[in-house]
Amino acid sequence: MSIHSRFDAALLAAEGDLQAFAAKDPASRGRIHDIAFGYSSYKAVLHYRLVRALNEMVADDNDATREIESVAALVSSRGKLLSGAEIHPRRYIGQRFVLDHGWAKEGCLARSGMRYSTSMHFTPDASRIQV
Numbered sequence: 001m002s003i004h005s006r007f008d009a010a011l012l013a014a015e016g017d018l019q020a021f022a023a024k025d026p027a028s029r030g031r032i033h034d035i036a037f038g039y040s041s042y043k044a045v046l047h048y049r050l051v052r053a054l055n056e057m058v059a060d061d062n063d064a065t066r067e068i069e070s071v072a073a074l075v076s077s078r079g080k081l082l083s084g085a086e087i088h089p090r091r092y093i094g095q096r097f098v099l100d101h102g103w104a105k106e107g108c109l110a111r112s113g114m115r116y117s118t119s120m121h122f123t124p125d126a127s128r129i130q131v
Helices: 003-024 032-038 040-061 067-083 106-110
Strands: none
Touching: 003 032, 003 040, 040 067
């Protein structure tokens, strides 16, 4: 898969996530611009999508100098700083993923070994996972 197609796929996934935020988060009132620029939890998901695309490039290109891998680590760190949540890039998250409140318990869920499915909505109370 080419570099452009990796990023195109990440862009489409991020767009789907944005639409899911607008549909599932009543506080957003469907305002996509506000979600894209103001929701720290969306920033965590967006950075995950970008890092995942970079890591797939590493796997395809055998990044011998580790340049792409280093960029992926920087993007991942930036996402964590902006959102308070780190979604491990080797985890699989399906389409239309919503993470509610980035500064909450999501990191604990990401380390639990679960495979995230399509259209999951995490809330700060880990016992309330909405599908």
